[in-house]
Amino acid sequence: MPVKPPVQPHLHLLAKAPLPGQAKTRLIPCLGPEGAAQAHDSMVRHCVATACQALGAQHVTLWTSLEHQHPLFLELQARYGISLAAQQQGDVGMRVRHALNSSQGPAMVMGTDCPSITVAMLKQCSAALENVPVVILPAEDGGYGLIGTHDDHPSLFENIPWGTEQVLNVTRQRLAALALETTFPATMWDIDRPEDWQRWQQTLKYTSTA
Known part of the structure; x- marks a missing residue:
């Protein structure tokens, strides 16, 4: 019998609209409300471009919040041909789980404030899901920037201390x-x-001159 080719995972990106005062608020002290929103805009653009380069636009959905028809989202959809969808209401876990369960087969979710995730990393994660039920990109701060699964595992997303340095540790306990x-x-x-x-600005400066 012929061997079936591996199923390409679908990648779901979670993004707020870049509204001043509502996006990347912890950057406001150094960038101001407008600057923080512009920073967020640039990160969303970077992450969408990376995702499409790694997996192909047909395998990418951008999940929007705050303003679903924001010009940024419509521009990215027109430029790359990605899908747009409105984020589920609820905490991070509910939104991540809803996105994962919205597509058939293996799926991955990441935020759009993670420009350090490269094309190579996404390809690594996609390949890893061929052999294991879960893939995670740990974050330096104790959380994670991407999770990929084949099936629905509610306990990985319920009662997790989101936004704290304990996210990955608790998730590892649930996985075990x-x-x-x-x-x-x-x-x-x-x-x-x-x-x-x-x-990140230093990283961009380095890569542009390397």
Whole structure:
């Protein structure tokens, strides 16, 4: 019998509209409301471009919040041909789980404040899901920037201390309780604080001159 080719995972990106005062608020002390919104805009653009390059636009959905018809979202849809969908109401876990369960087959979810996730990392995660039930990109701050699964595992997303340094530890405990083999291909970092933004600007400066 012919061997079936591996199923390409679908990647779901979660993004707020870049509204001043509502996006990347922890960057406001150094960038101001408009600057923080512009920073968020640039991160969303970067992450969508990376996702499409890694997996192809037909395998990417951008899940929107705050303003679903924001010009940024419509521009990205027109440019790349990605799908748009409105985020589920609820906490991070509910929104991530809803996105994962919205597509058939393996799926991955990541935020759009994670520009340190590269094309190579996404391809690693996609390949890893061929062999294990769960893939995670741990974050330096104790959370994670991407999770991929084949099936619905509610306990991975319920009663998790989102936004704290305990997210990954608690998730690992849940994975162990479910006896789910998991791979962690690489460590990433996200942009929450002014020093993270400055680090990203230095990274961009380095890559542009390298």
